[in-house]
Amino acid sequence: MALINKESVKKKMGSRIAANNFAKFLFILATSFSLLVLGVLLFRILDEGLPYLSLDFITSFASRLPERAGIWAALVGTIWIMTVTAPVSFILGVGTAIYLEEYAKKNAFTKFVQINIANLAGVPSIVFGLLGLTIFVRLAGLGSSVLAGGLTMSLLILPVIVVASQEAIRTVPKEIREASFGMGATKWQTIRRIVFPAALPGILTGTILALSRAVGETAPLLVVGALAYVAFVPENLLSSFTVLPIQLYNWTSRPQEDFHMLAASGIIILMIILLIMNSIAVYIRNKFHKRF
Amino acid sequence: MTTDKKNQNSIRAMIKENKSRRSQSAVMEKVVPKFFMICAVISIFTTLGIVFTLLTETFTFFSRVSIVEFFTNTHWFPFTADDNADYGILALVMGTLTVTAIAMVVAIPVGLAAAIYLSEYASAKTRKFIKPILEVLAGIPTIVYGFFALTFVTPVLDSIIPGGISIFNALSPGIVVGIMIIPMIASLSEDAMNAVPNSMREGAMALGATRFEVAMKVVLPAALSGVIASFVLGISRAIGETMIVTIAGGSRPTADINITESIQTMTAYIVQVSQGDTGYGTTIYYSIYAVGMTLFVFTLIMNLLAQFISRKFREEY
Amino acid sequence: MDITINKKSVQKGKEEQEVTPVFNINNLNLWYGQDHALKDIKFDIPEKQVTAIIGPSGCGKSTFIKTLNRMVEMVPIVRMSGEIIYRDKNIFDPKYGVEELRTQVGMVFQKPNPFPKSIYDNVAYGPRIHGIKNKKVLDEVVEKSLRGAAIWDEVKDRLNENAFGLSGGQQQRLCIARCLAIEPDVILMDEPTSALDPISTLKVEELVQELKKEYSIVIVTHNMQQAARISDRTAFFLNGEVVEYTDTSTLFSNPSDKRTEDYITGRFG
Numbered sequence: 086m087a088l089i090n091k092e093s094v095k096k097k098m099g100s101r102i103a104a105n106n107f108a109k110f111l112f113i114l115a116t117s118f119s120l121l122v123l124g125v126l127l128f129r130i131l132d133e134g135l136p137y138l139s140l141d142f143i144t145s146f147a148s149r150l151p152e153r154a155g156i157w158a159a160l161v162g163t164i165w166i167m168t169v170t171a172p173v174s175f176i177l178g179v180g181t182a183i184y185l186e187e188y189a190k191k192n193a194f195t196k197f198v199q200i201n202i203a204n205l206a207g208v209p210s211i212v213f214g215l216l217g218l219t220i221f222v223r224l225a226g227l228g229s230s231v232l233a234g235g236l237t238m239s240l241l242i243l244p245v246i247v248v249a250s251q252e253a254i255r256t257v258p259k260e261i262r263e264a265s266f267g268m269g270a271t272k273w274q275t276i277r278r279i280v281f282p283a284a285l286p287g288i289l290t291g292t293i294l295a296l297s298r299a300v301g302e303t304a305p306l307l308v309v310g311a312l313a314y315v316a317f318v319p320e321n322l323l324s325s326f327t328v329l330p331i332q333l334y335n336w337t338s339r340p341q342e343d344f345h346m347l348a349a350s351g352i353i354i355l356m357i358i359l360l361i362m363n364s365i366a367v368y369i370r371n372k373f374h375k376r377f
Numbered sequence: 378m379t380t381d382k383k384n385q386n387s388i389r390a391m392i393k394e395n396k397s398r399r400s401q402s403a404v405m406e407k408v409v410p411k412f413f414m415i416c417a418v419i420s421i422f423t424t425l426g427i428v429f430t431l432l433t434e435t436f437t438f439f440s441r442v443s444i445v446e447f448f449t450n451t452h453w454f455p456f457t458a459d460d461n462a463d464y465g466i467l468a469l470v471m472g473t474l475t476v477t478a479i480a481m482v483v484a485i486p487v488g489l490a491a492a493i494y495l496s497e498y499a500s501a502k503t504r505k506f507i508k509p510i511l512e513v514l515a516g517i518p519t520i521v522y523g524f525f526a527l528t529f530v531t532p533v534l535d536s537i538i539p540g541g542i543s544i545f546n547a548l549s550p551g552i553v554v555g556i557m558i559i560p561m562i563a564s565l566s567e568d569a570m571n572a573v574p575n576s577m578r579e580g581a582m583a584l585g586a587t588r589f590e591v592a593m594k595v596v597l598p599a600a601l602s603g604v605i606a607s608f609v610l611g612i613s614r615a616i617g618e619t620m621i622v623t624i625a626g627g628s629r630p631t632a633d634i635n636i637t638e639s640i641q642t643m644t645a646y647i648v649q650v651s652q653g654d655t656g657y658g659t660t661i662y663y664s665i666y667a668v669g670m671t672l673f674v675f676t677l678i679m680n681l682l683a684q685f686i687s688r689k690f691r692e693e694y
Numbered sequence: 695m696d697i698t699i700n701k702k703s704v705q706k707g708k709e710e711q712e713v714t715p716v717f718n719i720n721n722l723n724l725w726y727g728q729d730h731a732l733k734d735i736k737f738d739i740p741e742k743q744v745t746a747i748i749g750p751s752g753c754g755k756s757t758f759i760k761t762l763n764r765m766v767e768m769v770p771i772v773r774m775s776g777e778i779i780y781r782d783k784n785i786f787d788p789k790y791g792v793e794e795l796r797t798q799v800g801m802v803f804q805k806p807n808p809f810p811k812s813i814y815d816n817v818a819y820g821p822r823i824h825g826i827k828n829k830k831v832l833d834e835v836v837e838k839s840l841r842g843a844a845i846w847d848e849v850k851d852r853l854n855e856n857a858f859g860l861s862g863g864q865q866q867r868l869c870i871a872r873c874l875a876i877e878p879d880v881i882l883m884d885e886p887t888s889a890l891d892p893i894s895t896l897k898v899e900e901l902v903q904e905l906k907k908e909y910s911i912v913i914v915t916h917n918m919q920q921a922a923r924i925s926d927r928t929a930f931f932l933n934g935e936v937v938e939y940t941d942t943s944t945l946f947s948n949p950s951d952k953r954t955e956d957y958i959t960g961r962f963g
Contacts, residue, residue: 105587109498115490116499116507119563122556123514126525133528180416188410189417198417201424207610207680208673209617211644212427214651215669219430223657240423247420260807264869267765268820268876269797271402273409278823283810294516301518304619304644308651308665330520330620337524337624345528352521363516388821388835389877392797395825 130356134349142350146316147332151343156351159332161318162231162311163300163358166328169235170242170299175292177239178246182288185247186254187276206244213241214308222309229310232322237309238302242295249291253284286373290366297362301355303330329355431673434666441660447667453630453641455661464664466671468630472547472640473675476622477615479551479636480558484611487555488562489604495563496570497592508564515560523624526553531625538637545627545639553625554618558611565610569603570596606687613679617672619644643672713740716880716910717762722776724757724934726769731757733934735776739880744902744911746925746942748918750957754934755914756804759882762912763799764792781879797824800878804885806865808857808872813840813849816857816868820876835875843871844901863894870901881905883913887920899924918958922946930954 137151145155181202189195217237227233257280265275306328313335315327329351336348439447442464450465491511495504531549535542542548573596581591597604627639628649641649647665655661715738724732732754739745747755760766761778764785778785785795808816817836826832836853840846845867849860857868866886873881883902887895902911902924915921921928922942929939930951938945938954949955 101587101590105589108589108592109494112490112494112498115487116494118487119491119514119556119559120507120510123510125529126517126521129525129529130521177416177419180413181420184410184413184417188413198421202420203684204677204680205420205424207613207676208427209619209644209676211617211619211647212431212669212673212676215647215666216423216427216430218651219434220426243420243423258807260803260805261809263765263768263803264807264809264872265819265823266768267763267796267801267803268823268873269793269795270819270823271406271793273402273406274823278819279809297516301516301520303518303520304623304648307648310651313652330518333520333524334620334624337520337527345524348524349528352524355518356521359516359518388826388831388875391826391831392821392824392876 130349130352132349133346134351134353137346137350138353142347143354147314147335148316151341151347154336154344154347156329156332156354158315158318159327159329159351160354162315162326163328165231165319165322165324165326166235166238166306167296167300169232169322170238171292171296173236173239174242174246174295174299178243178292178295179250179288181243181247182250182254183276183281186251187272187280202244202247206248209304210241210302211304211308213237214305216240217305217309227323229312229325230323231319231326234306234309234311234326234328235322237305238299241302241305242299245295245298246288246292249295250284250288253287253291254280256287257283286369290370293362293366293369297359297366300358300362301330303328303334306331307334329358427673431666431670434663435670438660438663438667441663442667451632453646455664462660464667465632466643466668468632469641469643469646469668470671471632471634472622472626472630473616473642473644473672475547475634475636475640476551476554476618476626476642477612479548480555480615480618481608481612483552483555484558484562484615485608488559488607488611489566491559491563492566492570492604493592493597496567497588497596511560511563514556515564517557519557519618519620520624522553522557523550523621526550526621526625540637542637543627543639545625545629546637547626547640548636550622550625551636553621554615557618557621558614561614562607562611565607566600566604569600569607572603573599602686602689606683609679609683609686613676613683616679617644617676619648623648643668647672713743715739716741716781718779720777720779722758722761722778723774724754724761724766725773727771731934732761735936737929737936737939739910739912740927741910742906742908743926744906744913744924746921746928747912747914747931748916748921748928748957749931751916753931755931756884758931759884759912759914762880762882763796763801765796765801767792797876798878799880799882800873800876801882801884802866802870802873802886805889806862806869808860808865808868810856810858812854813857813860813868814853817872817875820872824876839871839875840868842874842905843867844897844904845871861894863890863897866890866894866898867901870898870905874905878909880910880912883911885914885916888916895920918946930957932957 142155143160144157145153146158147156148154181198185195185198189198214237217233217240221227221233221236222229225233261279261283262275265279270278311331312325312327313331315325319326333348333351333355336344336351339345447464447466449467450463451467452463452465453468454461454463456462495507499507526549530553531542531544531546534546534549577595577599578591581595586594622642623645626642626645628641628645629639630641630646631638646668650661650665717739719735719737719739722732722735723730735758747758749755757766761774762780762785766772766774774786780795780799783790809819811819814836817839818832821832821835826835837846837850840849845864848864849868852859857865860868866889870881870886887898890898899920902913905911913921913925925942927940928942928945930937930945930953932953938949938951940950945954946958949958
């Protein structure tokens with residue numbers, strides 16, 4: 086006497102397969118939903134933004150009149166912020182990663198630094214704004230300047246760069262370190278001439294992706310005190326400034342439809358900048374993928 | 378051969394000679410690690426700076442506003458004469474939690490379904506096509522999502538919801554925050570499911586289980602800790618999200634839950650004050666730190682919880 | 695073939711007294727944590743000869759060769775006692791820098807490990823880190839080292855290509871060239887042919903024969919035939935001890951220890 090009734094198993098098979106197919110349909114539907122949203126979002130932005138997009142739009146300052154308004158001050162402001170953020174976050178991030186991977190002993194302090202970085206990555210960006218407001222704007226007396234904003238952004242993206250750099254350094258095989266040490270190279274020589282160049286593509290990819298995140302960030306700079314309406318470009322590190330996302334926020338939060346279209350035009354520019362940065366990152370990643 | 382010989386002598390000699398001038402590089406060997414250690418310490422100082430900043434300014438705030446009022450009052454209405462001002466954080470917390478809840482209703486089912494599809498059903502080719510799209514979605518700045526919420530999602534909702542919807546409301550930013558979080562939940566959950574060894578799948582399939590049964594009864598339970606951790610991280614992201622809720626949520630703090638009406642989240646309040654002409658040293662100025670502190674505690678708990686879940690319940694394969 | 699090598703080795707054996715040692719190892723002990731990996735090692739390594747170290751896996755032969763240039767210290771839990779005298783200097787003397795030692799005592803590793811750089815830069819790496827920047831000198835060193843490693847003719851037209859494009863056997867000879875570029879006194883080889891095909895192995899073995907005119911060579915091998923073919927003296931390691939150390943011909947034809955005999959006749963290992 087069979088313990089399993091083959092007939093009933095067979096009978097149930099049909100509905101089980103139907104359930105599988107139905108579930109698969111739902112899963113595909115959910116995945117397509119993301120694609121659909123992306124499509125709609127891009128279409129809306131292009132549809133609203135293209136009419137205002139022109140060379141004048143890029144080279145004009147903000148204005149009360151939508152037809153004369155442009156993003157020049159915001160664009161230049163973003164570049165200024167990046168000239169502070171890129172080197173500071175790169176040096177701090179890569180330095181931290183090299184320390185953790187190459188020099189640090191596996192002790193409690195190292196573990197603490199590692200956990201700390203993981204948690205920093207989860208702190209909301211606006212809280213970094215509050216940090217920047219207190220430390221850089223008030224305590225250090227930098228005011229709501231390019232320098233204060235750039236330093237705040239550096240700390241914000243620091244954890245991302247550290248983690249990406251650590252991963253890149255870890256992919257450098259220990260055999261080639263040994264080869265270097267075996268020839269009488271010192272630790273620093275080995276890091277500078279072998280480990281760092283070998284890890285550089287990964288480090289650069291991570292850094293560019295982190296910087297592209299900084300380019301799109303709004304909240305911390307709002308808190309630090311970036312201006313919403315600027316009709317000038319920064320002259321030095323202590324000038325006040327605005328950045329692209331803040332200009333877009335300003336336009337978006339106005340009731341007039343025309344300003345929304347301006348915002349859409351600005352979003353196109355912002356997305357093109359991010360697209361370029363991401364393409365460079367992906368290019369570097371693919372070009373140097375899996376060399377070891 | 379003679380030149381070779383001479384050369385050989387010279388290389389060894391040159392190395393020896395250079396060695397005597399090595400003091401400079403010896404200094405580098407000592408200085409460089411110290412410099413890198415300082416870099417690492419700066420990340421700790423950043424955390425300390427955040428905690429120190431929030432704590433000191435929050436203390437100043439509580440020297441002016443009763444801590445009991447802060448936690449029990451259900452009204453948040455600071456922009457008035459000092460005597461009439463209400464500082465009840467609950468109104469802002471409710472705004473934040475409403476948006477977060479809506480976001481999770483969108484992000485968890487869609488994100489998880491996408492993860493299951495990518496990990497259990499999709500061919501390598503499909504995956505190669507969909508993953509970059511999810512990466513693009515994850516890389517879109519929140520200001521763009523905010524614009525999308527205000528100028529597209531809200532009007533659409535207004536036309537399909539009977540009785541309409543306010544221009545500023547909780548529903549629209551909630552949905553869009555959810556959309557923003559989908560890629561994060563999808564990719565973290567997929568990672569967790571990919572970590573489940575194939576032998577477990579094959580075992581179940583060999584018994585005649587369908588893919589759906591394998592996904593639900595074998596893979597998902599095995600990857601559960603990672604999947605739940607991704608939900609918790611998603612919640613943390615939603616709580617800390619700023620621009621979408623600032624643009625589309627409005628600035629009317631309320632402890633009542635009505636998703637079609639204007640609300641204010643903790644993050645949106647901080648932006649509102651930063652945008653205004655509030656002077657340094659006023660109670661309102663300090664209030665953003667008290668709100669920031671509350672926000673920080675919320676997200677910190679969520680992040681630690683996520684780490685705890687993924688560490689504690691990590692499956693050993 | 696075996697007979698001629700043996701004859702040569704016998705001749706070398708006669709000269710033994712006149713050969714100066716490059717390394718004197720005295721009472722060397724080494725532990726990995728609690729694991730006693732090398733026990734009271736005591737022997738001399740002669741100049742300009744090939745010394746082979748054989749033994750079953752896990753006998754400590756790789757650990758031993760790595761103590762000679764102190765690479766073994768890269769494992770954090772390692773502890774050592776005893777002394778290794780390299781040309782009248784104790785290599786564990788704190789005043790004797792580990793970088794200086796490794797400049798004199800080069801190493802070729804088990805797996806070819808070229809740097810992810812051009813062939814030229816791989817070979818020029820050693821001279822460069824030791825402060826030689828003159829382009830003309832570097833060019834000469836690169837050519838001479840590549841010739842010395844018998845790979846010049848294969849790579850001379852593509853010196854600027856990435857070393858990863860070479861075959862495994864070529865990579866290993868490039869690593870030998872890289873090692874020769876700083877003109878070490880001793881070359882340590884840690885199973886240099888274990889990852890190579892038979893033809894590449896033969897080339898490396900021929901190269902070793904050539905190199906011993908200029909260099910003292912210590913080679914670890916798991917392959918007894920290889921030891922018999924290329925070495926002048928052979929040490930047999932077992933469980934962290936030197937069981938027997940003598941002329942290669944003697945060791946293989948007339949071992950004095952029962953365990954050596956068991957090993958070379960293939961009873962274990």
